[in-house]
Amino acid sequence: MKNSLMRFIAGRASTIVDNPTYSSWRFYCSPTSSSTRPPPNGKLFVAGLSWSVDEKSLKDAFSFFGQVSEVRIMYDKDTGRSRGFGFVHFSKEDEARCAKDAMDGKALLGRPLRISFALEKIRGAPVVVPRLPNGNA
């Protein structure tokens, strides 16, 4: 909470970093934004990350919008550097909505963030080819 990452998100909140009063944080999150239908999973796909952003920085940044349950950044297996995108899991879908609407398009560590709702990625499950029971291949 006392990380300086907040300053990259909201530049005007530089004085609130060490203050417990977050009265200046107005993210205009519509509680009932029924205009769009987000996937009710609460998972966010965060791309456009800088290559020097790690998971704890992301979680620290997104924790202001809600309770982040999981943060995953994809790193390259060869170079070990981040691939520039990751995933943020929120406890509530409204918080994910809030974080997306608030952080999408804005810059984190100098690079503009591109947030969208994550897809339903099944772990380790390759795309199963639906075999029709007709047997005609």
Added chain:
DNA sequence: GATGAGCGT
């Protein structure tokens, strides 16, 4: 020593 749209073991 670089790069920059994207959907994950």
